[in-house]
Amino acid sequence: MEKSKNELEPSQEFHMSKRKIIINLLKLIPKMRRIRKKAEKLLLEIQKPMLKVQAPTLEIIQNDLEKICSVPHRRIGTKEAHEIENFLESKFIELGLENVKKEPVNVINWGAKNWRLSISNKNKTIEIPCFYVLNTEFTDKDGLTAPIVYVGTGRDKDFKRIDVKDKIIVADIEFPTLPLGK
Numbered sequence: 001m002e003k004s005k006n007e008l009e010p011s012q013e014f015h016m017s018k019r020k021i022i023i024n025l026l027k028l029i030p031k032m033r034r035i036r037k038k039a040e041k042l043l044l045e046i047q048k049p050m051l052k053v054q055a056p057t058l059e060i061i062q063n064d065l066e067k068i069c070s071v072p073h074r075r076i077g078t079k080e081a082h083e084i085e086n087f088l089e090s091k092f093i094e095l096g097l098e099n100v101k102k103e104p105v106n107v108i109n110w111g112a113k114n115w116r117l118s119i120s121n122k123n124k125t126i127e128i129p130c131f132y133v134l135n136t137e138f139t140d141k142d143g144l145t146a147p148i149v150y151v152g153t154g155r156d157k158d159f160k161r162i163d164v165k166d167k168i169i170v171a172d173i174e175f176p177t178l179p180l181g182k
Contacts, residue, residue: 053095064091075134077109112138117170119148133173144168 016024056064067087071080085102092100117128147167151158154171 075109076105077107 068074068084071083074081074084089100089102112132115130115132117130119126119128149162149164149167149169151162151164151169151171153174154169158171
Protein backbone atom coordinates (compact mmCIF):
# COMPACT_ATOMS: atom_id res chain seq x y z
CA MET A 1 0.00 0.00 0.00
CA GLU A 2 1.38 3.38 -0.99
CA LYS A 3 1.27 6.47 1.20
CA SER A 4 -0.13 9.68 -0.13
CA LYS A 5 1.95 12.88 -0.10
CA ASN A 6 0.15 14.02 3.05
CA GLU A 7 1.09 10.83 4.89
CA LEU A 8 4.82 10.95 4.12
CA GLU A 9 7.18 10.77 7.10
CA PRO A 10 8.64 14.09 8.20
CA SER A 11 12.12 14.92 7.00
CA GLN A 12 14.96 14.03 9.41
CA GLU A 13 16.75 17.25 8.55
CA PHE A 14 16.50 20.28 10.79
CA HIS A 15 17.42 23.74 9.63
CA MET A 16 18.14 26.76 11.81
CA SER A 17 20.13 29.85 10.99
CA LYS A 18 23.48 30.42 12.72
CA ARG A 19 22.10 33.57 14.27
CA LYS A 20 19.15 31.69 15.77
CA ILE A 21 21.46 28.96 17.15
CA ILE A 22 23.66 31.55 18.85
CA ILE A 23 20.65 33.38 20.32
CA ASN A 24 19.27 30.10 21.71
CA LEU A 25 22.66 29.16 23.21
CA LEU A 26 22.98 32.53 24.87
CA LYS A 27 19.56 31.98 26.46
CA LEU A 28 20.47 28.46 27.61
CA ILE A 29 23.89 29.12 29.17
CA PRO A 30 22.60 30.93 32.31
CA LYS A 31 19.97 28.22 32.77
CA MET A 32 22.63 25.51 32.43
CA ARG A 33 24.77 27.21 35.10
CA ARG A 34 21.84 27.41 37.51
CA ILE A 35 20.97 23.75 36.92
CA ARG A 36 24.60 22.72 37.47
CA LYS A 37 24.79 24.66 40.76
CA LYS A 38 21.55 23.04 41.94
CA ALA A 39 22.89 19.60 41.00
CA GLU A 40 26.17 20.22 42.84
CA LYS A 41 24.26 21.37 45.94
CA LEU A 42 22.03 18.26 45.82
CA LEU A 43 25.06 16.00 45.54
CA LEU A 44 26.64 17.60 48.58
CA GLU A 45 23.42 17.19 50.55
CA ILE A 46 22.93 13.51 49.72
CA GLN A 47 26.56 12.46 50.16
CA LYS A 48 27.36 11.14 53.58
CA PRO A 49 30.53 12.70 54.99
CA MET A 50 33.39 10.22 55.07
CA LEU A 51 34.98 11.73 58.15
CA LYS A 52 33.91 14.28 60.70
CA VAL A 53 36.75 16.34 62.05
CA GLN A 54 36.39 18.68 64.97
CA ALA A 55 38.12 21.94 64.11
CA PRO A 56 40.81 22.77 66.68
CA THR A 57 40.29 25.76 68.94
CA LEU A 58 42.49 28.83 68.68
CA GLU A 59 44.19 27.73 71.91
CA ILE A 60 45.07 24.32 70.44
CA ILE A 61 46.37 25.93 67.24
CA GLN A 62 48.48 28.35 69.31
CA ASN A 63 49.91 25.48 71.39
CA ASP A 64 50.73 23.47 68.26
CA LEU A 65 52.49 26.43 66.66
CA GLU A 66 54.47 27.04 69.84
CA LYS A 67 55.53 23.38 69.83
CA ILE A 68 56.60 23.55 66.17
CA CYS A 69 58.49 26.81 66.72
CA SER A 70 60.14 25.63 69.94
CA VAL A 71 62.88 23.82 68.03
CA PRO A 72 65.74 26.03 66.81
CA HIS A 73 65.17 25.11 63.16
CA ARG A 74 63.48 22.51 60.99
CA ARG A 75 66.04 22.01 58.23
CA ILE A 76 65.29 18.92 56.18
CA GLY A 77 67.10 15.78 57.23
CA THR A 78 68.00 16.99 60.73
CA LYS A 79 66.97 15.57 64.08
CA GLU A 80 64.82 18.67 64.63
CA ALA A 81 63.00 18.21 61.34
CA HIS A 82 62.26 14.55 62.16
CA GLU A 83 60.89 15.63 65.54
CA ILE A 84 58.41 17.97 63.86
CA GLU A 85 57.54 15.35 61.20
CA ASN A 86 56.64 12.92 64.00
CA PHE A 87 54.61 15.62 65.76
CA LEU A 88 52.62 16.40 62.59
CA GLU A 89 52.09 12.71 61.85
CA SER A 90 50.62 12.19 65.33
CA LYS A 91 48.37 15.26 64.88
CA PHE A 92 46.99 13.91 61.59
CA ILE A 93 46.26 10.54 63.20
CA GLU A 94 44.71 12.30 66.20
CA LEU A 95 42.34 14.10 63.80
CA GLY A 96 41.22 10.72 62.47
CA LEU A 97 42.96 10.76 59.13
CA GLU A 98 43.71 7.30 57.79
CA ASN A 99 46.75 5.96 55.95
CA VAL A 100 49.03 8.67 57.32
CA LYS A 101 52.60 7.84 56.46
CA LYS A 102 55.93 9.52 56.09
CA GLU A 103 57.79 8.93 52.87
CA PRO A 104 61.59 8.99 52.80
CA VAL A 105 63.31 11.60 50.68
CA ASN A 106 67.02 11.34 49.89
CA VAL A 107 68.83 14.56 50.71
CA ILE A 108 72.40 15.55 51.37
CA ASN A 109 72.42 17.19 54.77
CA TRP A 110 75.57 18.95 55.85
CA GLY A 111 76.58 21.53 58.37
CA ALA A 112 79.77 23.56 58.33
CA LYS A 113 82.06 23.23 61.34
CA ASN A 114 84.72 25.68 60.22
CA TRP A 115 84.41 28.62 57.84
CA ARG A 116 86.09 31.94 57.25
CA LEU A 117 86.64 34.70 54.75
CA SER A 118 90.24 35.90 54.58
CA ILE A 119 91.30 38.61 52.19
CA SER A 120 94.99 38.95 51.38
CA ASN A 121 96.60 41.88 49.62
CA LYS A 122 100.40 41.79 49.33
CA ASN A 123 101.65 41.16 52.89
CA LYS A 124 98.40 41.99 54.66
CA THR A 125 95.57 39.54 55.47
CA ILE A 126 92.29 40.51 57.06
CA GLU A 127 89.54 38.27 58.38
CA ILE A 128 85.98 39.30 57.52
CA PRO A 129 83.19 38.19 59.89
CA CYS A 130 80.93 35.93 57.89
CA PHE A 131 78.62 32.97 57.94
CA TYR A 132 78.15 30.27 55.34
CA VAL A 133 74.95 29.98 53.35
CA LEU A 134 73.12 26.69 53.90
CA ASN A 135 72.81 24.18 51.07
CA THR A 136 75.55 25.67 48.95
CA GLU A 137 78.67 24.00 47.64
CA PHE A 138 81.97 24.01 49.52
CA THR A 139 85.31 24.98 48.09
CA ASP A 140 88.09 22.41 48.33
CA LYS A 141 90.70 22.38 51.14
CA ASP A 142 92.93 24.88 49.36
CA GLY A 143 90.13 27.43 49.18
CA LEU A 144 89.72 29.78 46.25
CA THR A 145 91.90 32.56 44.97
CA ALA A 146 90.48 35.17 42.62
CA PRO A 147 89.78 38.89 42.46
CA ILE A 148 86.95 39.94 44.74
CA VAL A 149 84.00 42.18 43.82
CA TYR A 150 81.30 43.59 46.05
CA VAL A 151 77.77 43.59 44.60
CA GLY A 152 75.76 45.25 47.34
CA THR A 153 72.67 43.15 48.01
CA GLY A 154 73.07 41.21 44.77
CA ARG A 155 70.07 42.61 42.92
CA ASP A 156 69.97 42.60 39.12
CA LYS A 157 70.96 46.27 39.00
CA ASP A 158 74.06 45.51 41.12
CA PHE A 159 75.30 42.93 38.62
CA LYS A 160 74.70 45.16 35.60
CA ARG A 161 77.37 47.65 36.62
CA ILE A 162 80.08 45.20 37.73
CA ASP A 163 82.02 42.54 35.81
CA VAL A 164 81.82 39.39 37.94
CA LYS A 165 83.30 36.84 35.53
CA ASP A 166 85.98 34.68 37.22
CA LYS A 167 85.70 36.67 40.45
CA ILE A 168 84.63 35.98 44.00
CA ILE A 169 81.36 37.77 44.64
CA VAL A 170 80.65 39.27 48.02
CA ALA A 171 77.07 40.34 48.71
CA ASP A 172 75.12 41.45 51.72
CA ILE A 173 72.34 38.99 52.46
CA GLU A 174 69.46 40.79 54.04
CA PHE A 175 67.57 38.85 56.65
CA PRO A 176 63.91 39.77 56.69
CA THR A 177 62.50 41.76 59.55
CA LEU A 178 59.41 40.20 61.05
CA PRO A 179 56.57 40.70 60.54
CA LEU A 180 57.03 40.42 56.80
CA GLY A 181 55.27 42.65 54.36
CA LYS A 182 56.07 46.01 55.87
